[in-house]
Amino acid sequence: MGLLGNDLAFAQSLSAQEREGVMALGNRKHFPPDAHLLTEGDRSSHVLILLDGWVTVSVSTDRGATRLILGLRGPGELLGEMAALDPHPRSATVRALGPIEAQVISGDAFRRFLALHPRVSGLVIRQLTFRLRSADQERSALASLTVLQRLAGRLSELSAAEPAGPYTPAAAGRPSGPPPAGSVVHLAQDELAATIGATREAVAKALRLLRTQRIVRTGNRMVEILDPALLALLADGHHE
Incomplete structure (x- = not known):
């Protein structure tokens, strides 16, 4: 079972030049405790890079109001990348556990950056793969x-x-x-x-x-x- 992010958060995996380039794509925004940074089912496509604070990543269940927490994400983590890479609605809700500071980047700008920086694109793929493996482990744990x-x-x-x-x-x-x-x-x-x-x-x-x-x-x-x-x-x- 694994609820935390990868060994090295996305922003921490970037070179200084890559980090400067990614951060220049967006704007810094503050969120209050319990705020929804991203909402399941929404059709927005922007991504977030957490700068300070922690969030939960959750999905709705068959029990109506009950939610299943899939992950806890902290500083340096990239969020919302799936909606930026495909046309489907958001697959999960991201909620602030406390005051949050994050860099907000439009989906279009993020996609253009990845096209010009293959190494960064590879880091995003690695993160998606890690989270998919973690989700598989969680499903196995629920069943067994x-x-x-x-x-x-x-x-x-x-x-x-x-x-x-x-x-x-x-x-x-x-x-x-x-x-x-x-x-x-x-x-x-x-x-x-x-x-x-x-x-x-x-x-x-x-x-x-x-x-x-x-x-x-x-x-x-x-x-x-x-x-x-x-x-x-x-x-x-x-x-x-």
Whole structure:
């Protein structure tokens, strides 16, 4: 399972000259907390490069108002590139977790830039491929893992990276190994549920079990990891 972006965010993969050229295509814009930067089904084609803050990427489900969070994206990440490259509507909604600063670039300008810069075009293809593989892994997890396994895996993933501010679930980069004891995930239970495709009730039940075993401690919009090694074992399907 993987909710975070690639090892190296799009903007960080660019050379200084490429970065300057891409940024010159658009304008900097500020978004308030909870703002929709992109909306599922919309026919706009602009792209965003996050400069500061974190966002969720989510899609609607068959349960109506319920949404499934597909990813958490942070500084340097490119968003909205699919709608810039094909004529179809937006496939997901991007919502600000806190105050956001982003570079907004028109789809036409972005496509022209990619045509003139094959290496940058390759970086976009690499990002799309990575996210497709990640989505395949998420679908497999939904079909084959229990809620407890999915929750344990998600908590391990999000808490393994160094927290970086009140709205940052995890630092950029993909963690390796179990998180350190005392790591904290700053998400509410309904948000955690949305990241693993489960109901809030099912996540609350799984968290009660983890608290009973003293694997985690919970509070207001937070889950503290007390026993990262055991949490990782549960994520792999091992039980006490």
